[in-house]
Amino acid sequence: MDGGSFKIEYPVVLRFEGLYPHQLGGYEAHRLRKGGDLSHVDRNRTELNGPPLIGSEDWAATALAEIREMTTENFTAELESLEKRKRKKDIERRIVEGPKQPWRPTRHGPMREVILTVNKDWFSEDAKFFGVDQESRENEFGVHAVAWLKDNFGDNVIHARADRDEAAYHIHAVIMPRTTVEIAKPKAKVLTATATRRMLQPSIHPMIENYEAAQDSVGEWFAGLGLVRGKRTAAAIREARDTGQTPPKRRRHAKTWEWRRKEELRLKAEASTLNEERHALEARAARVQEREDEAETVLAIAEGVASGTFVPDEIDDQPGLVEAPAAQETATASPTLDALRKRSPSGFARASGVFGRAWQRLFGQARTTAEAEAAAGVADAMQQVSEADELIAKAATLLPKDTRTLVAKIRQTIPAIMRRLEQRANPASVDEKQDGKSSEKPRRE
Incomplete structure (x- = not known):
């Protein structure tokens, strides 16, 4: 801090990522913005990326062709070495196995x-603060980066490019670490040539072998641009372990393909959750709509019964509702029973059943009461008729013979009258009596 002002220190960022030859196709497709994850790319600035800073446009195809050539040469040299040593069985075995890839299996490739x-911010805001054009600062950084790559990796830097269409200007480079190793050493006192093999071996470069040394190197190289070395995380971890303290967490840079895979899984999970929530919401909305239709149907039927538009009736021996004839002729705005049934079958069944049963109970009780009262009246009349018949029979004994004969004929009609009254009061009982009498032989008076 000087005179109340301060300068932000920006660390230069250096990262190494493992790479296999079969990944060069995808790498090149992403460079040309024809494949891979392009969601973070500003396509309006892609043309600013320009041609490669190191290597030709067909660098990837050239590298793959060289690797195939190395594979073939190594296989030929191995067979020649075995033939010179007369290792026939080994020759047969290796011919069956075929050529081997020109590198040892490693986790990083x-x-x-x-x-x-x-x-x-160093390329944009900080550049403006110091009166430097952003493009000039990007170019200056690119020149330093290319020089550092060539100084440390030489011809093994087969490609380098600048990306200007992402969040920050950055340099991508590909290292193809070529070397030659011996296949087998000659036996003592045997004059045979040493067989060699061309290989890809990252450890031949100190900057790859020692990550801390690489960070120190770029820190010194870019110091002229006002940049500083990144945090010494590895040194801090070692010091913490030596002193028995909890070491700081090592920052892990996710590989592009790994980040893309996790991002796709995250988006799929979010889409699945949203889809489930949408279906649940639609199901809830359907249930709410169903309940509303049911309530409106019940209400419409109640209003129709109250206004006389719908009247109870027996439908298939079950209580139900029908439209009143007068209502069918005059009503136009009110919904019909068929329309209400279609709107909500459950609401229609519930309402029509309730009102039909209520009507049945109401008028059924009234009919039962009327029939009971009628039966009681007929029984009383029958009792009075019976008593009157007995009085007539007693009085007839005092009358002249001709008069008694006439009274007897009149009394013969009383049983028929009694039967009609009894049938009116209780038809079933009379029918049973008639059935019983029909089975008896007629009596003589």
């Missing part, structure tokens, strides 16, 4: 991708 950049 035989090649390296190098990424060099700085925080985007």
Whole structure:
């Protein structure tokens, strides 16, 4: 801090990523913006990327062709070495196995991708603060990056490019670490040539072998641009372990393909959750709409019964509702029973059943009461008729013979009258009596 002002220190960022030859096709497709994850790319600035800074446009195809050539040469040299040593069985075995890839199996692969950049503010806001044009600062950084790559990796830097269409200007480079190793050493006192093999071996470069040394190197190289070395995380971890303290977490840079895979899984999970929530919401909305239709149907039927538009009736021996004839002729705005049934079958069944049963109970009780009252009246009348018949029979004994004969004929009609009254009061009982009498023989008076 000087005179109340301060200067932000921006660290230069250096990253190495493992790379296999079979990944060069995807790497090149992404460089040309024809494949890979392009969601973070500003396509309006892609044309500013320009041609490669190191290597030709067909660098990837050239590299793959060289690797195939190395594979063939190594296989031929191995067979020649075995033939000179007369190892016939080994020759047969190797012919069956075929050529081997010109590198030893490793977790990171035989090649390296190098990424060099700085925080985007250094290229834009900080550049303006110092009166420097952003493009000039990007070009200056690119020149330093290319020089550092060539100084440390020489001809093994087969490609380098600048990306200007992403968040911050950065340099991508590909290292193809070529070397030659011996296949087998000659036996003592045997004059035979040493067999060699061309290989890809990242450890031949100190900057790849020692990551801390690489960070120190770029820190010194870019110091002229006002940039500083990144945090000494590895040194801090070692010091913490030596002193028995908890070491700081090592920052892990996710590989592009790994980040893309996780991002796709995250988006799929989010899409699945949204889809489930959408279906649940639609199901809830459907249930709400169904309940609303049911409630409106019940209400419409109640209003129709109250206004006389719908009247109860027996439908298939079950209580139900029908439209009143007068209502069918005059009503136009009110919904019909068929329309209400279609709107909500459950609401229609519930309402029509309730109102039909209520009507049945109401008028059924009234009919039962009327029938009971009628039966009681007929029984009383029958009792009075019976008593009157007995009085007539007693009085007839005092009358002249001709008069008694006439009274007897009149009394013969009383049983028929009694039966009609009884049938009116209780038809079933009379029918049973008639059935019983029909089975008896007629009596003589």
